[in-house]
Amino acid sequence: MPSLLTAVKSKMFIAAHRKARGMLDGEYASVFRGHSLDFDDLRAYVPGDAVRDIDWKASARVGAPLIKRYVATRRQQVLFVADTGRNMAALAKGGESKKDIAVMVIGVIGTLALNHGDSVSLIHGDERGTQAMPAQGTESHLETLLRRVDSTAVLTAGQSSLSAQLEYAASHVKRHTLMVVLADDEQINARSAKVLRRLAAQHEILWIHIEDAELAGVDALAGVSYDVADFSPVLSALAGDPELARDYAYAVAERSNRRSEVLRSNRIAMAGIGHTEQVMGRIFALLERHRRAR
Structure with missing residues (x-):
């Protein structure tokens, strides 16, 4: 393989x-x-x-x-907190699977960590439960983390529940870490906002959301595509409807503004990524923003 x-x-x-x-x-x-x-x-x-x-x-x-x-003087730890619910099996803005972008992000940051003698660990899951993989500092372990994300973020997974993964991290991770959150392009709800305040007080957090495919770009078989969150049908033909396009754009903007507001209030640097080609540049900018905010 x-x-x-x-x-x-x-x-x-x-x-x-x-x-x-x-x-x-x-x-x-x-x-x-x-x-x-x-x-x-x-x-x-x-x-x-x-x-x-x-x-x-x-x-x-x-x-x-x-x-x-x-x-x-002591080894540092990088913890990836990843949504591996079925939302991450959907297409991203650039047409790739969201989980492919997540794998690239974890691989890049994980490689940087190993190069500095740091260890990497993973917390991931969906609404059905959370799984944790302990910290190790080897490439074989990083490969295992990548394969776990790749194999679990599938359409047959449970619904995405990033809040549950963040709550697990808040309850189980006591040592100071660099926490890299990989999220679907979703709004941060009240449950997630509450636990983020706890996490931000103890850890350094980087937030990466994988951007959704644009409605205007939908090109599904027989004119029908599906929202992987609940498998409800989305008629591709409606993507060209001006009123629908306005409502969709408004909802996306509201979701983005809410997410930005919550993350800014907790001094959490964030980046949106829609294609693997953007990963290197966006991670560099994210780390720079984090450094300047400290």
């Missing part, structure tokens, strides 16, 4: 040249900066590095800016 992690790394290599990958690596390193870190050595400055980490004396000696590198 082909390796999902190998496929992710291949896309990372194609999507970004070496300098860009180095910048992404630097942004990841900044996430835990200030949390039990000790000075290690110096390296050349690359765009995106924090100015506060420049060693000015050493830079003056060599005539080029040098950055202080740190190592964690």
